[in-house]
Amino acid sequence: MKKLMTGNEALAYGAYLSGVRVGAAYPGTPSTEIMENFARYPGVFAEWAPNEKVAMDVGIGAAYAGSRAMVSMKHVGLNVAADSLFYAVYTGLKGGLVIACADDPGMHSSQNEQDNRNYAKFAKLPMLEPADSEECKQFMGIALEMSEAFDTPVIVRTVTRISHSSSPVEILEDGPPPPPEDLPLYERNPLKCVMVPANARQRHPVIEEKIKKLADYAETIAINRIEPGDDSLGIVASGSVYQYAREVFPNATFLKLGMVYPLPQKLIKEFASRVKTVVVIEELDPFFEEHIRLMGIEVKGKDIFPMIGEFSPSLIHQCALEAGLIDAPAVEAEAAATAPAVELPIRPPILCPGCGHRGMFHVLRETGVLVLGDIGCYTLGFAPPLSAMHTCGCMGASIGVAHGVAKAGVKDRIVAVIGDSTFFHSGIHPLIDVLYNESNITVIIADNSVTAMTGHQQHPGTGITLQKKTTHAVDLEKLVRSIGYNLVDVVDPYNLEKFEEVLENHLNSGKPSVIISKRPCVLYTKEKRTPPQVNADECTNCGTCLDLGCSPLMQEENNVSIDPMLCNGCGLCVQVCPVEAIVHEVN
Amino acid sequence: MEKIDFLMAGVGGQGTILASNILAEVGLELGYDVKKAEVHGMAQRGGTVESHIRWGDKVYAPVAIQGDVDYLLGFEMLEAGRWPAFIKKDAVVIVNRYRIPPPSVNLGKARYPREEELDSLLKSAASRVFWINATEKAKELGNPAVIGVVMLGALSSLVGGEESAWLNVIKRMVPERFVDLNLKAFEAGRQIQLA
Numbered sequence: 019m020k021k022l023m024t025g026n027e028a029l030a031y032g033a034y035l036s037g038v039r040v041g042a043a044y045p046g047t048p049s050t051e052i053m054e055n056f057a058r059y060p061g062v063f064a065e066w067a068p069n070e071k072v073a074m075d076v077g078i079g080a081a082y083a084g085s086r087a088m089v090s091m092k093h094v095g096l097n098v099a100a101d102s103l104f105y106a107v108y109t110g111l112k113g114g115l116v117i118a119c120a121d122d123p124g125m126h127s128s129q130n131e132q133d134n135r136n137y138a139k140f141a142k143l144p145m146l147e148p149a150d151s152e153e154c155k156q157f158m159g160i161a162l163e164m165s166e167a168f169d170t171p172v173i174v175r176t177v178t179r180i181s182h183s184s185s186p187v188e189i190l191e192d193g194p195p196p197p198p199e200d201l202p203l204y205e206r207n208p209l210k211c212v213m214v215p216a217n218a219r220q221r222h223p224v225i226e227e228k229i230k231k232l233a234d235y236a237e238t239i240a241i242n243r244i245e246p247g248d249d250s251l252g253i254v255a256s257g258s259v260y261q262y263a264r265e266v267f268p269n270a271t272f273l274k275l276g277m278v279y280p281l282p283q284k285l286i287k288e289f290a291s292r293v294k295t296v297v298v299i300e301e302l303d304p305f306f307e308e309h310i311r312l313m314g315i316e317v318k319g320k321d322i323f324p325m326i327g328e329f330s331p332s333l334i335h336q337c338a339l340e341a342g343l344i345d346a347p348a349v350e351a352e353a354a355a356t357a358p359a360v361e362l363p364i365r366p367p368i369l370c371p372g373c374g375h376r377g378m379f380h381v382l383r384e385t386g387v388l389v390l391g392d393i394g395c396y397t398l399g400f401a402p403p404l405s406a407m408h409t410c411g412c413m414g415a416s417i418g419v420a421h422g423v424a425k426a427g428v429k430d431r432i433v434a435v436i437g438d439s440t441f442f443h444s445g446i447h448p449l450i451d452v453l454y455n456e457s458n459i460t461v462i463i464a465d466n467s468v469t470a471m472t473g474h475q476q477h478p479g480t481g482i483t484l485q486k487k488t489t490h491a492v493d494l495e496k497l498v499r500s501i502g503y504n505l506v507d508v509v510d511p512y513n514l515e516k517f518e519e520v521l522e523n524h525l526n527s528g529k530p531s532v533i534i535s536k537r538p539c540v541l542y543t544k545e546k547r548t549p550p551q552v553n554a555d556e557c558t559n560c561g562t563c564l565d566l567g568c569s570p571l572m573q574e575e576n577n578v579s580i581d582p583m584l585c586n587g588c589g590l591c592v593q594v595c596p597v598e599a600i601v602h603e604v605n
Numbered sequence: 606m607e608k609i610d611f612l613m614a615g616v617g618g619q620g621t622i623l624a625s626n627i628l629a630e631v632g633l634e635l636g637y638d639v640k641k642a643e644v645h646g647m648a649q650r651g652g653t654v655e656s657h658i659r660w661g662d663k664v665y666a667p668v669a670i671q672g673d674v675d676y677l678l679g680f681e682m683l684e685a686g687r688w689p690a691f692i693k694k695d696a697v698v699i700v701n702r703y704r705i706p707p708p709s710v711n712l713g714k715a716r717y718p719r720e721e722e723l724d725s726l727l728k729s730a731a732s733r734v735f736w737i738n739a740t741e742k743a744k745e746l747g748n749p750a751v752i753g754v755v756m757l758g759a760l761s762s763l764v765g766g767e768e769s770a771w772l773n774v775i776k777r778m779v780p781e782r783f784v785d786l787n788l789k790a791f792e793a794g795r796q797i798q799l800a
Binding site for chain 2: 186
């Protein structure tokens with residue numbers, strides 16, 4: 019039986035079938051659904067860790083203990099987890115460990131488009147790259163076997179178009195192997211697992227030897243294969259790009275690489291000697307291309323295809339046409355010539371109607387403070403008309419950056435804004451630094467009580483685990499006070515007057531402080547109040563309410579209107595209207 | 606090689622994801638190889654969303670080739686207008702007559718195109734452009750969330766395949782307490798005269 023699955027669902031299914039019993043992750047688009055789906059299988063433990071580094075250590079621990087384990091994250095999550103990844107390569111593991119890691123070419127929902135294939139070479143471990151959901155399932159099993167056979171973690175790399183695309187997956191009748199009946203005794207092996215310099219020096223040659231053996235293995239593994247066709251053109255590709263290239267060059271000979279590191283040199287040589295022209299098609303970095311060039315083989319690649327952005331069949335077709343690899347356009351393009359010129363306004367993502375962050379950003383903008391920001395839905399507060407965030411680099415950066423700005427010294431009053439889940443991810447250490455090294459900034463924890471942007475995942479503050487168990491909830495206020503902050507307030511951003519009063523109090527206090535801006539995400543709570551109404555006779559059409567950047571508010575010819583289907587009834591517009599023309603219905 | 610490409614365009618939160626899931630499953634039910642692509646995450650927050658659904662004897666890429674899409678479903682008028690370059694000359698376009706103005710329009714900094722403008726834009730690319738009131742139908746049924754299934758109902762009468770295939774998939778994919786509502790929505794869509 020076949021079932022449609024996204025790549026992420028299939029990775030989870032593959033992990034389950036292969037006997038993975040421990041999973042850990044931090045949510046991040048496009049990887050989030052891997053662990054969400056894995057968590058639903060019977061007999062497994064799966065968790066949202068506070069961040070990717072913790073997740074990686076949890077996976078390594080489980081694998082040290084002999085269980086098969088999976089850790090998942092988005093591409094930039096591996097930056098956070100890199101320290102742990104590197105030591106795990108040195109120590110090796112007992113049970114198989116797979117890192118399912120999703121890159122985001124095109125930056126649909128990311129701050130950069132790093133190519134994580136480089137991590138395989140950098141950290142010296144094998145990497146596989148599936149090209150559809152069925153391969154996601156299968157490669158998970160191959161990766162776990164490889165992990166155990168070669169005593170190394172293995173990365174299974176996807177991209178957005180694999181993780182979030184659906185294709186049929188063969189459902190197997192057999193489930194996973196049964197778990198061991200008895201708990202094993204932990205195998206203590208300090209020479210291998212305590213990475214003091216003396217021990218680590220013993221391990222490094224082992225790793226170099228291992229990568230050579232893996233390269234030999236890559237020659238034989240079936241997921242690296244030559245797919246014969248017309249030998250005048252030979253295409254080297256992997257993952258989603260292989261599928262796009264198949265559409266564009268239906269007759270070419272292909273070298274399809276399922277294992278993208280280490281590369282099979284003999285197979286590549288055989289392929290190159292067989293075809294007239296070798297063309298490497300790969301998104302982002304010239305990873306294969308550089309390797310093949312170093313082998314002394316002439317290839318085309320980044321001279322034809324871009325290093326920037328996401329590929330598509332159309333883009334590959336266009337580039338190939340311009341380079342003379344093909345001679346006809348994909349389709350007759352006549353529409354473009356005859357299309358009337360209509361200007362289409364863009365539609366960027368915005369804070370939802372009823373979002374508590376809106377009230378907070380409204381006050382921050384009105385106060386004119388410098389806002390050092392962070393990653394989450396609230397990053398959208400940078401955009402006009404709220405325009406109240408001035409930096410955002412990576413998870414947890416806000417507080418440290420604010421501290422640095424304060425130490426350099428500027429005239430501005432300084433605020434760091436960080437979400438609750440992001441704070442648990444990597445905001446606690448910089449918050450300690452602010453107090454330890456004394457800068458008088460105000461940190462606002464924008465607490466919507468869930469990891470909202472990635473689709474409402476639980477976190478250490480919610481009191482619920484990934485597998486829906488009730489658990490201890492870390493109290494943000496108590497946590498912050500325990501560090502030593504004594505100016506801490508919890509305030510509802512729906513109450514603009516109160517919020518402004520508290521903010522002014524903190525900014526004028528001359529000491530480091532924390533405001534917890536608390537309002538649960540309305541998309542998550544599904545809370546909806548009766549929409550207010552605009553009294554058209556009173557409305558002067560001044561546009562003050564429109565500066566909230568709330569989608570139900572619409573400027574008409576003579577007044578502002580509210581679309582009741584979109585409105586959440588939060589009442590911020592009622593509060594900001596200078597002539598009291600927006601009113602909640604009086605019952 | 607037989608293939609049918611669909612493109613759904615809308616605004617985050619409009620239910621394109623459920624509709625695209627249903628359409629992909631119907632393809633599988635009808636015996637096609639199927640692939641589907643969409644982007645989640647930040648795009649959900651009121652931004653532009655697009656789903657590609659491809660049926661065929663053998664489908665490689667999950668995204669369609671520009672100029673080769675057979676059916677465009679616009680859940681929102683402006684969003685439908687972004688895709689003329691993707692559809693083929695004899696494509697069918699079904700547009701839900703519903704506007705969600707983007708922020709720049711609300712702020713008076715940009716103009717929302719008129720229906721006639723969008724219509725001529727789409728007609729310059731495709732021969733058959735149908736405007737339907739799916740949101741209104743959904744509201745009549747008591748739940749604006751079912752516009753996607755109303756749109757699928759309208760689409761189904763053009764795509765063909767046994768009606769039972771569509772109904773089976775809806776029954777399977779919708780939470781039990783919403784099955785009746787969605788079957789009604791599908792039927793309401795099927796009854797819309799496309800002209």
